[in-house]
Amino acid sequence: MKLQSRRQLASVTGVALVSTLALAGCGSNNNTTASSTASSSASAAGGSSSSACPTGTLNGEGSTAQKNAIQQVIADYQTTCSGATVNYNATGSGAGVKQFTAGQVDFGGSDSSLKSTPTAGTTGTEQTNADKTCGSPAWNLPMVTGPIAVAYNLKGVPKLVLTPSVTAKIFNGAITTWNDPAIAAINKGVTLPATPIKIFFRSDESGTTDNFTKYLKGAAPSDWPAATGKKWTGKGEGKQASSGVSNAVKSTDGGITYTEWSYAKDDKLGIAQIDNGAGPVVLSGPAVSKAVSAARQTGAGNNIVLKLDYATKVPGAYPILLVTYELVCSKAKSPAKVALLKSFLTTFASTGEQTKLQDIGYAPLPASIQAQVNTAIAALS
Amino acid sequence: MSTITGVSTVDELPDPEGHGPFEGDRASTGRLGDRLFGGTARGAGVLVIAMVTLVAVFLLSQAIPALAADKVNFFTSTQWNVDATPLQFGIANLLWVTVLSSVIAMIIAVPLGVGVALFITQYAPRWLSRPAASLVDLLAAVPSIVYGLWGLQVLGTHMAGIQSVLERLFGWFPLFQDAGIDASSTVLTVSVVLSIMVLPIVTALSREVFAQTPTLHKEAALALGATRWEMIRTAVLPFGKPGIISAAMLGLGRALGETIAVMVILSALADGTPWSWSMFNGGETFASKIANNAAEFDSPQKAGAFMAAGLVLFTLTFVVNAIARVVIERRKVFAE
Numbered sequence: 001m002k003l004q005s006r007r008q009l010a011s012v013t014g015v016a017l018v019s020t021l022a023l024a025g026c027g028s029n030n031n032t033t034a035s036s037t038a039s040s041s042a043s044a045a046g047g048s049s050s051s052a053c054p055t056g057t058l059n060g061e062g063s064t065a066q067k068n069a070i071q072q073v074i075a076d077y078q079t080t081c082s083g084a085t086v087n088y089n090a091t092g093s094g095a096g097v098k099q100f101t102a103g104q105v106d107f108g109g110s111d112s113s114l115k116s117t118p119t120a121g122t123t124g125t126e127q128t129n130a131d132k133t134c135g136s137p138a139w140n141l142p143m144v145t146g147p148i149a150v151a152y153n154l155k156g157v158p159k160l161v162l163t164p165s166v167t168a169k170i171f172n173g174a175i176t177t178w179n180d181p182a183i184a185a186i187n188k189g190v191t192l193p194a195t196p197i198k199i200f201f202r203s204d205e206s207g208t209t210d211n212f213t214k215y216l217k218g219a220a221p222s223d224w225p226a227a228t229g230k231k232w233t234g235k236g237e238g239k240q241a242s243s244g245v246s247n248a249v250k251s252t253d254g255g256i257t258y259t260e261w262s263y264a265k266d267d268k269l270g271i272a273q274i275d276n277g278a279g280p281v282v283l284s285g286p287a288v289s290k291a292v293s294a295a296r297q298t299g300a301g302n303n304i305v306l307k308l309d310y311a312t313k314v315p316g317a318y319p320i321l322l323v324t325y326e327l328v329c330s331k332a333k334s335p336a337k338v339a340l341l342k343s344f345l346t347t348f349a350s351t352g353e354q355t356k357l358q359d360i361g362y363a364p365l366p367a368s369i370q371a372q373v374n375t376a377i378a379a380l381s
Numbered sequence: 382m383s384t385i386t387g388v389s390t391v392d393e394l395p396d397p398e399g400h401g402p403f404e405g406d407r408a409s410t411g412r413l414g415d416r417l418f419g420g421t422a423r424g425a426g427v428l429v430i431a432m433v434t435l436v437a438v439f440l441l442s443q444a445i446p447a448l449a450a451d452k453v454n455f456f457t458s459t460q461w462n463v464d465a466t467p468l469q470f471g472i473a474n475l476l477w478v479t480v481l482s483s484v485i486a487m488i489i490a491v492p493l494g495v496g497v498a499l500f501i502t503q504y505a506p507r508w509l510s511r512p513a514a515s516l517v518d519l520l521a522a523v524p525s526i527v528y529g530l531w532g533l534q535v536l537g538t539h540m541a542g543i544q545s546v547l548e549r550l551f552g553w554f555p556l557f558q559d560a561g562i563d564a565s566s567t568v569l570t571v572s573v574v575l576s577i578m579v580l581p582i583v584t585a586l587s588r589e590v591f592a593q594t595p596t597l598h599k600e601a602a603l604a605l606g607a608t609r610w611e612m613i614r615t616a617v618l619p620f621g622k623p624g625i626i627s628a629a630m631l632g633l634g635r636a637l638g639e640t641i642a643v644m645v646i647l648s649a650l651a652d653g654t655p656w657s658w659s660m661f662n663g664g665e666t667f668a669s670k671i672a673n674n675a676a677e678f679d680s681p682q683k684a685g686a687f688m689a690a691g692l693v694l695f696t697l698t699f700v701v702n703a704i705a706r707v708v709i710e711r712r713k714v715f716a717e
Contacts, residue, residue: 092676119680198563203649203665205677229464230677237562237663238649240673247533248648252563 053081054339061089062096062109064241065207065260066144066324069362070109073348076356080347084340093207094230097126100327103133106337107345108327111207113140113305134329139303141373143348144324145363147288148212150272151264152256153249154178154195161186161280162272164219164311170256171199171216172224173235178254186275195254199236200245206230208242211308211322212258218310219276219319258320262361278315287318288363295323295369302330302376304369321363331381338380345377440692447685455689459656463686464679470686472693474650478568478664479694482643483636485572485660486579491629493576494583501584502591503613514588521581529645532574537565537646544569544661560662566648567661574642579632586631590624591617623709630705634698640668649673667694 060070067090074086093110100108114126122129130138150162157178162170166182169175175182179192202209213228226233236257239245246263249255261283264271273280281287294312299305310319326345332338347353354364365373395401450468453460458471497517501510541564551557564570594617602612618625648663665673671687678684 094677094679098679122680201649201651203644204673227465231464233652235651235654237566238651239566240644244645248563248566251565 053083054343055081055083056085056337056340058084058086058107058337058340058344059089059105060087060096060107060109060326061091061099061105062327063093063111063207063324064090065093065111065146065322066090066109068262068360069144069146069324069357070348072356072360073344073353076353077344077347081343084344086344092205094205097130097327100138101126101129101133103333106328106332106334106341110140110325110327111322112210113299113325114138114327130327130329134331134333136329136331137303139328139330139376140299140305140325141328141345141349141376142292142304142306142323142365142369143326143345143373144357145288145292145365146208146322146324147261147283147285147318147361147363148208148215148258148320148322149261149264149269149283150256150274150320151246151249151259151267151269152272153253153269155193155253157190157192158270159187159190160270160272161275163275163277164216165223167272167274168216168220168223170197171201171234171236171258172226173199174223193254198252198255199234200248200252200255200257201232201234201236201238202242202245203232203238203240206242207322207324208258208260212320214308215310215320218308260361265361274318274320276311276317276319277313278317281316281318283318285358285363287316288321289366290314290317291319291321292323292363293366293368297372302372302379304372304376306369328380330379342377342380345380346374349373349377437695440688440695443681443685444689444692445685447682448689450682451686461652461686463683468682468686470689472667472690474656474664475667475670475690476693476697477658478647478662479637479666479668479697481660482568482572482575482666483633485569486575486636487629487633489573489576490579490583490632491625494580494628494632495587495625497580497584498587498591499613499617501588503609503617514585517581517584519581520577521585525578525639525641526645528574528578529642532570532642532646533565536573537563537570540564540567540570540573548661555658556660558657558659558661560657560659562648562661562663564661566646566663568647568664569660571643571647572660574646575636575639578639578642579636582632582635583625583628586628587621587625590621590628594620626705626709630702633701637666637694637698637701638668639666640672643669644672667691 067088070088074088077086078084088109090109093112096105096108097110097114099105100110101114114130116125116127118125124132127138150167152160154160162183163186166175166186169182175197177194177196179194184190184192207230209232210228210230213224213226213233216224217228224234232238237248239248242259242263245257246259246267246269249257249259249269250267261271271283273282275281291308291312291314292306294314294317295306295308297304298307305325306323308319308321308323312319326348328341328345332341349365349370351364351370354370358364392402447463447468447470448455451470452467453469453471455471456476457473458469459474460469460471462469497513501514501517505513544564544567547557548559552559560567598616598620599612602616607615643666647665647669649665650663667690671691674687678687
């Protein structure tokens with residue numbers, strides 16, 4: 001290629017420079033994509049391809065709260081079972097329920113169980129519509145417990161205790177400064193500054209908001225008269241997604257929000273200890289599992305719908321959490337996938353995987369619920 | 382062979398390539414090429430019009446049932462309860478934030494863009510104008526999410542100073558009142574980021590138009606004793622006005638519809654926050670509100686409410702573009 005002028009040389013050099021910069025940006029991909037299609041490149045890890053492992057592809061969709069948990073389980077599962085591919089698309093609980101009820105995915109992930117009350121403008125309820133699509137009862141299997149931390153950023157206050165009533169008052173604007181007598185009364189010996197409280201909430205509809213408002217209403221009904229739901233009904237500034245609220249609190253002195261435990265830990269925010277009436281409880285995996293054990297089952301048989309007791313006074317139980325359910329058909333529409341689904345769900349519910357999830361900010365299923373889930377998985381056909 | 386006047390053997394015999402008389406080789410100057418090209422152009426035009434019409438029909442069909450069920454005035458209400466019956470939703474907040482952020486963005490971007498275009502075409506030496514043009518065009522290649530993150534974390538930290546100065550000087554005017562929102566997440570910050578996003582569009586189009594200015598007009602102005610600025614004012618700018626208006630309208634379309642950057646930067650407001658005209662307030666635009674809630678469209682009624690908001694945005698952009706077209710047509714008549 002004969003370069004005819006200095007201008008051509010300059011433009012070619014420019015293109016070469018830009019493409020070098022662009023290609024240098026294509027470093028190692030740290031798989032942060034929502035759709036985790038981790039292929040079996042982990043065969044180098046020496047994972048034994050167990051001959052008892054079924055092969056095939058599973059497609060799931062739904063909750064973003066369980067995204068990190070399910071991605072880790074999928075990665076582990078595909079290491080041991082190299083013939084299997086599991087895809088999970090974290091598009092939100094609403095989309096997950098919709099896709100599952102439409103029969104588009106093999107299993108769904110949702111922060112709340114299929115509703116048994118009709119929504120305005122649709123026929124039937126989510127549960128009945130799912131049953132109809134499956135041709136058999138659709139089951140809600142609780143699989144991932146996500147603790148919700150009340151995260152704050154207050155200079156010089158590493159430890160903070162909150163009761164449900166004070167938390168509700170803070171989040172609906174009744175208490176406006178950190179050195180309010182109500183907060184000081186439950187934090188004796190801590191000097192609280194006069195910084196104004198800046199509340200941050202989730203501007204997108206989310207299961208975290210749903211469960212947090214349910215906790216406030218359940219544990220402090222007189223202080224939280226507003227409705228519960230995926231849309232925030234308190235005060236404050238709205239930020240997008242958990243990363244948005246956590247970043248906002250991190251950069252604002254006096255900021256407070258409710259967010260998943262992993263985000264609070266990653267951004268090194270202060271995490272309040274919750275006193276539900278039985279003493280302050282530090283947020284930890286076992287504390288959350290204790291609260292889940294106190295839940296009541298309201299579904300029938302293998303449809304394990306848990307009604308969480310947010311006002312629980314079990315000592316050492318951390319009451320603010322969300323449970324993500326895997327939505328499955330009890331009689332699968334495609335029999336070829338049943339073996340793979342059962343195998344994957346069994347791995348998901350196994351003690352080994354559940355304990356590993358603590359490292360990324362989740363709490364393991366308590367033994368009683370785990371046993372029930374295992375029974376239900378075994379009954380899938 | 383006859384020797385009758387007006388008749389020639391060429392008209393009766395085949396031509397050297399073997400085609401019959403009066404046929405030619407059907408190349409692009411022939412009838413077939415004309416028909417094909419004209420048909421394709423017409424088809425493309427019809428397709429575009431059809432797509433716009435179909436989008437409008439889709440929005441209307443989704444929105445009308447929800448609008449009919451709305452219990453409060455759609456245009457003046459600030460409520461947004463679309464989950465439960467009774468359905469109550471209004472777009473007053475959304476409309477104001479959308480319009481305010483776009484107008485401020487255009488106020489910043491259009492003079493700046495025209496200035497950059499003038500510099501590139503009229504003032505800059507040849508070796509500088511092309512790289513400068515490429516650099517400005519590169520701004521258009523930056524993804525919207527990157528603008529959002531940059532705006533929140535880098536620009537936002539510097540807005541506090543500007544905000545406090547403006548509040549001190551003009552705080553008595555409703556547009557500049559303090560609203561209690563952190564300076565990195567206000568309508569003003571979003572407007573600045575939007576103006577940067579709109580700048581390459583305005584600059585690129587203005588640049589093209591200014592480069593087309595007839596040299597004769599420019600030389601005539603200079604010959605009559607005009608300075609460089611007077612020449613630009615009398616020869617270049619009037620010629621380029623329709624182009625600048627087109628550029629501004631395209632930029633406004635981008636600013637009105639910008640979603641991700643607004644979602645990341647702007648703080649949403651809780652229900653029941655008192656109304657404020659201020660540019661230091663938070664809020665949501667049409668696009669960011671729809672995008673924030675798109676995953677949770679549980680029922681057709683809920684989706685319909687958001688579609689109604691989208692319909693308002695669609696109509697707003699349409700009306701603004703129509704006004705711009707009228708203005709351009711009127712100016713064109715005088716410029717010919």
